[in-house]
Amino acid sequence: MIRTPRGGGLLFAATLVMGLACFPVMHGASAASLGLTQQGAGGLDVESDNGIEWRRNDNVLIARGNAFARRGESEVHADELRAFYRETNGQTEIYRIEAHGHVKLSTNTDTATGDLAIYDIDQAVVVLTGKNLKYTTPTETLTAKDSLEYWEAKRMAVARGDAVAISQGRKLKADVLTARFTASPKGENQLERIDGYGHVTIETPTDYVVGDQGVYDAKTGIATLTGSVKITRGQNQLNGDRAVVDLKTGISRLMADNKGDGKSRVRGLLVPDSEKKPKTGGTAAGKTN
Numbered sequence: 426m427i428r429t430p431r432g433g434g435l436l437f438a439a440t441l442v443m444g445l446a447c448f449p450v451m452h453g454a455s456a457a458s459l460g461l462t463q464q465g466a467g468g469l470d471v472e473s474d475n476g477i478e479w480r481r482n483d484n485v486l487i488a489r490g491n492a493f494a495r496r497g498e499s500e501v502h503a504d505e506l507r508a509f510y511r512e513t514n515g516q517t518e519i520y521r522i523e524a525h526g527h528v529k530l531s532t533n534t535d536t537a538t539g540d541l542a543i544y545d546i547d548q549a550v551v552v553l554t555g556k557n558l559k560y561t562t563p564t565e566t567l568t569a570k571d572s573l574e575y576w577e578a579k580r581m582a583v584a585r586g587d588a589v590a591i592s593q594g595r596k597l598k599a600d601v602l603t604a605r606f607t608a609s610p611k612g613e614n615q616l617e618r619i620d621g622y623g624h625v626t627i628e629t630p631t632d633y634v635v636g637d638q639g640v641y642d643a644k645t646g647i648a649t650l651t652g653s654v655k656i657t658r659g660q661n662q663l664n665g666d667r668a669v670v671d672l673k674t675g676i677s678r679l680m681a682d683n684k685g686d687g688k689s690r691v692r693g694l695l696v697p698d699s700e701k702k703p704k705t706g707g708t709a710a711g712k713t714n
Contacts, residue, residue: 469519470495471506485509494522501542502529520546528553530575534613535562537573549577560584565616566591567604580606580614590619590641595672597641597648599625616643625650629675633657634668646673654679 471477475490485507488494492506504526510519522544524530530537530551540555553573560567560575560582567573571586581603584590588602600623606614618641625639627648637652647669654668656677665679 484511498532500531551575562614564593592616596628597621599623618642627670631658631675632677634670634677647671
């Protein structure tokens with residue numbers, strides 16, 4: 426439902442409340458995903474401190490001042506919310522929601538933050554931009570510089586620009602990271618895999634691994650990197666086509682592409698420990714009289 430303002434602001438006519446009480450929301454997904462398009466969760470509940478403006482000619486509702494919208498277990502909080510609607514077959518449908526300023530999207534388990542969020546309800550996707558972009562689950566954190574996307578029906582999050590994924594203390598970086606989730610027995614998001622594209626890096630207690638692309642399997646804890654792969658350990662460096670990094674054990678393996686043409690081989694630069702320098706104040710051959 427659309428509720429009257431909690432604080433001061435515009436007067437709200439009873440006809441508006443009655444006429445726009447329940448906006449159907451399209452393209453449902455499972456109830457625990459991060460969004461407002463779940464099936465069977467009822468209408469969209471909107472509140473604000475400073476009033477709700479109805480622009481009938483533009484087919485938009487604007488809620489200002491500590492505004493939030495709720496549907497089922499999902500909520501979006503912001504300084505201002507805009508809900509765009511249309512008439513289809515005699516029914517009013519919200520097809521787009523914009524959240525401006527101090528945006529927070531949340532369920533009972535997941536949270537995403539940013540400065541601006543755009544919900545495309547037809548596509549069941551939300552895109553966040555601005556500073557301090559972050560998406561957190563009970564066991565993972567995903568951050569980005571340019572944008573964060575959440576594809577609700579696909580249970581997929583995409584981080585673009587200096588993207589970083591931290592899962593159980595393991596860190597994966599790339600230009601773009603795509604995290605795919607499955608539904609747990611309780612219906613919560615459970616990380617399945619992370620794909621990295623461009624300048625992919627993985628840090629272990631002993632190694633620093635770099636590649637063009639990478640895949641992290643959350644179940645096994647194994648990450649596979651391909652394309653101009655380098656493994657650096659101290660002053661030692663190994664170059665190859667493919668690296669398999671076990672983030673549970675910290676063991677890294679480097680391989681060639683096995684084409685057998687001799688052009689692609691594992692190469693390494695191994696630097697031995699420096700020999701200890703003799704102590705000052707004497708000679709290696711012995712004392713002189």
